[in-house]
Amino acid sequence: MASLSLLQRYGVYLLVLFAVALLVYILISLIQSFSMEQADRKIRENRSEGMANNIYFFIGRATLQQLQLSLGILLAGGLITTLIFCQVSESLIIVPVAALAFFLGMAAPWFYFSQKARRRAERFENSILDLSLGLTSGLRAGQALPQALEVFSRRCEGPLKEELMIVIREYRLGLELAEAMQRMYNRIPCEDLQLLIISIRLTTQSGGSMVEVLEKITRMIRGRTEFHQKLKALTAQGRFEALAMALAPLVAFLLLFFINNDLMLPMVQTLIGWCAIGAMLALEVIGYLVIRSIVDIKV
Incomplete structure (x- = not known):
């Protein structure tokens, strides 16, 4: 009878945990829905960091919410089950431990995909110097800027290749190259990329030697990259x-x-x-x- 009452008590704990998890899931869904609406509005205004620097680039919002809820309930339920088999009957211990396990289960997917988004943004930023060098080499070889950009996109890898393919596709659909690159900056902001885009836009509008301007920008980006690497080491x-x-x-x-x-x-x-x-x-x-x-x- 004592073991039966203990099981009944833990059954109540599981029901309470499920109810709390459901409420947390609804709250998180509302917060993330509001965040996505704000992000979409900023993207339409061309002032957002975009989706490439966001965890939703790797996973859908609904899928992430389901993963968070499932993992949180799994960890909390598994911990309560373990405490039952270990014959721990102190409710004041079980409740905070189960709540902590549920919180960790909810936070783990968000942290994982946030780290993936951050690493992708870092890889993209570290490739801007290669982009500037590739464009300069292509222009020196007699290619036009769109052709140099397309040739370089075939050689590069990683996030930069993905973004450049979008830029080339938008350019072929009638968008100006500088505007297409500006949209790339809106998707994944980077100061070095902004310098490159501004130089291309100004040179295209006012005239001048594109090669000389890109060489100066390349030296500036190289200096900034070396400074950031030295600062990171220090x-x-x-x-x-x-x-x-x-x-x-x-x-x-x-x-x-x-x-x-x-x-x-x-x-x-x-x-x-x-x-x-x-x-x-x-x-x-x-x-x-x-x-x-x-x-x-x-x-």
Whole structure:
């Protein structure tokens, strides 16, 4: 009878968790719908960062919401099931642990696709120097600017090739080349690309040697790239220290847990222990973000 009542109590926990998950899913759906409407409006006004620098470039909004909800419920339900088999009957422990597992399950897909979008934007930005060099070489060989752009798009790889194919397609449909490249900048903003587009637009409108202008822009982009790489190398130690300081308490907790199990068990078996863990995690996240903001130098 005692085990039956315990199962009934955990069944209530699962129902409450499902209801909370459903409410969170509806709330997130509303927030993301509003965000997508704002993004679409800004894209129409040519002031948005576009979809290429957004996680929805890799996955649909509805699919992402379903993945978040499924993973959150899976982690929380699996954790509650594990606690049932471990005969943990303290409800004050189960509720915050299940809520934390559900939150992690909801946040993991968003973080994963955000990282993919960030890496894609970085790869695109690192390819702008190659684009400038390719256009300069093509113009020196006697090609027109659209022809040089098309020839270079066949040789390059990655996000730059994808974006250039869109530019060439729009140009063939009647859009001016400078305008098509400006639309590429609206999809995935990059300061070096903006310099290149401005130089092409001004040279096309006012006349002059396109090759000489692109050579100067290439030297400027090369200097900016070297400066950013040097700055990234100088701040690498700070980023590593932020990560090391954030992971140090977790590593210490795991070591102490395996060395002296009886000493650390109250941390995971009492409400005060879980409150201490929650406060520790919050302080670690704040400290990590503060250090990253210090070493993240905008130029």
